[in-house]
Amino acid sequence: MYNNKIFNIVVLAKQVPDTRNVGKDAMKEDGTVNRAALPAIFNPEDLSALEMALTIKDKLLENCKITVITMGPVRAADIIREALYRGADQGVVLSDRKFAGSDTLATSYALALAVKKTGHFDLVIAGRQAIDGDTAQVGPQIAEKLNLPQITYSEEIMNITDTRVRVKRRLERGIEIVEAPFPCLLTVHGSAAPCRARNAKKLMKYKHAKTPSELAEPGTENQSRYSQKPFLNIEEWTADHVNAIPERLGLSGSPTKVKKIENVVLVKKESQNINPNEEGIHLLIRELVNTRVIG
Amino acid sequence: MNSIFVYCEITEDGAVADVSLELLSKGRELADTLQTKLEVAVFGSGLSGVESVLFAHGADVLHVADNKCMFPYRTLPHFSVLVHLFEQEHPEIALFGATSIGRDLAPRVASRLSCGLTADCTALEIGNHTESKTGKEYHNLLLQVRPAFGGNIIATIINPETRPQMATVREGVMKRVISRPQNYVGTVKYINVSQCLTDTDNLVEILNREIEACKINIKGARVIVSGGYGMGNKENFSLLHELAALLGGEVGATRAAVDAGLAEHERQIGQTGVTVRPKLYVACGISGAVQHRAGMEESAKIISINTDINAPINAIADYTIIADAKEVVEKMIKELKNGKIIA
Structure with a gap:
């Protein structure tokens, strides 16, 4: 349907x-949150967003390219690999200390610049929250x-033509x-289809995919593999790569303060x-009636 | 000081949404504290008749956008008209319901105006702030309180520099207060809608809508029997319906239970659901994360039924029963049937 024109989706x-x-160990003695004790996962509704992109790609086959962008620390490359294992074509980690402390406004500024930097796009899909x-x-x-x-709250793609998308939204x-019409942005509700499992072939293909930061870590063997197989390179963009104005990032770009x-x-x-026995329940119900809480 | 604005939602049958009246009641209180006006943005089609209830709940000024393209709600027309209004009026504070409409519209408006927005606040107050680094003092800021990080902490958020200070609040969190006689008449201003819209505002087309009237009314129930993920399965959850029926109440649920498909979304109680204040709240298999407690801790009496003696819910309960919730609920049903104490 696209006459060889590539349909670009950014997830x-x-x-x-x-x-x-x-769990109980997630809170430190002093009552602060122990982030290290919490496993880092692919945000669930973002996985549903990826699935929505993949269902479009299933229809369009080679004429569709999915680029996944994540903003976060260097280790967020984990979820780019997870996306590649499931059928995404390429990934970008948007990572910079300048982003630290960003609220939603500063985050959306940086991500919007990253989406622009990918070039031509038809559809942007993200999890609802x-x-x-x-x-x-x-x-x-x-x-x-x-x-x-x-x-927002997209649940299902009902139809897609070369100029428009029809979407079912899940409201309260x-x-x-x-x-x-394209281009447009969808956010995906948790009631949408869950994401497919990893594909074994893709897992083999992409399991060594790395960002430049990961490659620079000591002990990374076989550097030459990455020049021979360009698909193993996960892009890593900083604030400078996306031409961000520093004042609009991080704490200075965030109007909300804690x-x-x-x-x-x-x-x-x-x-x-x-007492959880019949006698205890009997006395409880009687007390509730006597105190006019029920009855 | 500039005014406080509330974005008013219109229901399917053309009435003002409960959440908007609750926000107006809170807005009135904040406006009195700040000695400023409370203004309302009310957009829809065929709106005549909504004025009196808005004035009764504390509005001083209504900004009405009455136009066919404003109902049913679509993001872009409402966005353009609201941004136009805010750029003209420079509100000090802007409040939205944390509904599928408010949560769609408010962030887009905040982005355009480059101002701060706090989602799902559980309390709003006016207070001062001293910036610790610079020593700069701010007076009469909106203090926006919300649970954060999975409910393990309570954060107070402020927007010191940008205006409006924007916040969304879930239905039921604020109490509805009629502060004026029904015949009070304030100022009504009409917005020229077509002047605010651009060509691209009609890009998204609604082809079909199937919106049900709200069937489940847990907010108004005197007794709520609520189940958590700990109830395990739908069969056990149906016991809660039986108990609720015997007590003349409704069934509520935690987010985990709703996510697991044990109960409908309308039954969700807590920060991202409904806030309730029944005479009796029976928490069955609920551990009591702060987001859930935020939605029920003002209940007059709380019974907690849980196998975990350390569950946080026990700390706020009037009665604790440390046992399997299913078995206890079965015993309660039996007792109520035998005792013929049927509400």
Whole structure:
């Protein structure tokens, strides 16, 4: 359908601490969060975003190219490899100390510049929100910065033609079918199809894919392999690569400031322990009736 | 000081959304503290009749954009009109419901105006701030409180330099307060919609919508029997429905339970769900992460049923039952049926 014109999809993904499984060792003695104790994972809704891109690629085959961009520390290259194993074509790690402390506005600024730097794109797909912040802001903010129409809470691609995409949106109380022309930006709701498993062949092909920073680590053997097999090179871009204005990055580019962080301190209520046998339940129900809580 | 603005949502049947009235009530309180006006942006089609309820909940000024292209909600027309309004009025604070509309619109507006936005606030206050490095003092900032990092910490966020200070708040978090007589009339200003729109604002086309009226009303329930991931499966969850029916209440759920498909999204209680204040809250198999507690800790009485004696929910419960929730719920059902205490 594309007459050999390449359809370019940019998928935005984030590596996040797995806040869903916060164990007891995840909090330090002083009550601060021990990030090291939390496994770093591919943000779940970003995986669904990747799947949505892959379903489009399944239809268009060779005429579709998926580029995954992640912003984060150097180790975020892990999720680029995960995306390559599942069918993405190339990946970029956007990493720079200047990004540290970025709120959603500074993050969307940097990511929007990175999307632009990929060149021509037809579709940008991101997860609705990341589980470490749950803000759902970065997608719409990138859409604004790139002046793209946005379709949030996308659940399914209903139809795609060479100029338009039809999408089912999942809202609080129902669904909406909308259509937008390319280029546009979708954010993907958690109810969308989960991402496919790794492909064994792709895993073999890309398991040594590395960023320049990873290659520079001592002990990285066989450097020549990377010049012979260019697909093993994961791109790494800094603030300078995307021509970012330093003042718009990190803390200086973030209008929101954290005034105070408090640990969650539970003020223990005077509570009554109820015996879980029939007698205990009987007495509890009677007390609730007598105190007019129920009945 | 410039005004506080609330973006008002219109429901499918043309009424003002509950969350908007709750935000207005909070906005009124903040406006009184700051001695400024409370203004409302209300966009839709055929809007006549919404004015009185907005004034009753504390609005001083309404900015009405009444045009066919403003309903049903689409991002770009609402975005263009709201940005136009904000660039003209320079609000001090702008509040949005943390709904599928508010969470779609507010970040795009914040991006255009390069201002800060805090999602899913659980409390909003006015306060001062001293920048520790520079010693610079800020007065009367909006203090935006929200759980963060998986609910393990509570963060207070401020936007010292940029305006408006923007925040979203979930339905049920703020209390609805009628602060004026029903016949109070404030100022109504009409926005010339076509003047604000650009050619590209109609790029996204709505082909079909299937929106249900809200069937489940956990916010108004006097008794809520709520289940967590610890309930294990749908079969066990159906026991909660039986218990709730016997108590004349509704069933709630934690996010983990909703994510696991044990309950509908409308039943989710907590920071990213609904906030409830029933007379009785029965927490079954719920450990009580802070995001969940944020949505239920103001319940008058709390019963916690959990196998884990260290579960945080026990600390805020009036009654704790350390046992398997399924077995206890079965016993409660039996007791209620035998005792004929049916609400």
